[in-house]
Amino acid sequence: MGVPDHGSFYWHFANRDALVEAMLARWESRHTSEVIAEVSSVPDRVTAQRIAYIASVLRSSGFADEEAARRAQLAYTAYLGHLQLRHTAPGRIIDDAAYRELVLAALLTEESA
Template identity: 35%
Template sequence: MGVASKRSGGRAAAKEGQKRLSAADWASAALTAIGESGLAGVAVEPLATRLGATKGSFYWHFRNREALIEAALKLWEEGHTERVITQISVDPDPAIRLRHLLALVVGYSRHDHIEVALLATADHPLVAPVMRRVTERRVAYVASLFEELGVPADEARRRALLAVSVYLGHVQLAHAAPETLPQESDEWQRHLAAISTALLP
């Protein structure tokens, strides 16, 4: 009876642990899989194995794979755009915010496998509207910083488009030809300074 009790207790604990697995846990695992293998990496059974969960846990939170992808994309949008904007917006000086933003996102672009994967599937019906919304949000936010610096709205929009293009270009370069980017720390800092000088009024 003691062994049986321990086994049933272990199963109960395992089930309890699976109950505590949240939709956010699944979305985070799916987003990691996208960074590793693209949308094809979002498959229920491998993700369940990774999470130590069952398929039943998945269907408790999501009706199908598409719903999981949507949740992962929402998580990406919040973490890679909205959270960055919140972090940058703390400083009252728009010029400092712009420099910090450029340094942060261009620096991060060297390791951003998720954005590379999403750009590769930007025409997918689930990905396309999110990419459009995120891109417009980024451009609009950067344009607002230039406007705070006294740049007219049309010119601010043009500079913002250039800034976002620089970021996306770095994402692609870091993926396709990382050796073309500065490797040494001092050289990288000079590179960032040159970008800021080119973009800031």
């Protein structure tokens, strides 16, 4: 009837434990390792897209391509550092209008590079 008999089961696996181990290894590979491999490049793509967007805004503000790319990387780096500080030292970070104006001025003023 298409159902393997007890003998063919042991042809592929030494015992029930070997079958369970093989099933778990296949499940881990298909549903864990492959998924991790598939999504591992997402942060790189997101970072690249964010930096490209910031660079496009800077280019539309009049910066040359190379300068816009440098400032975009600086802006994104500052953003990540700011997030890290907010997480690790929330009571010690300055985050007011004057700070935000200073950051914008540093990124948008020609002399700040």
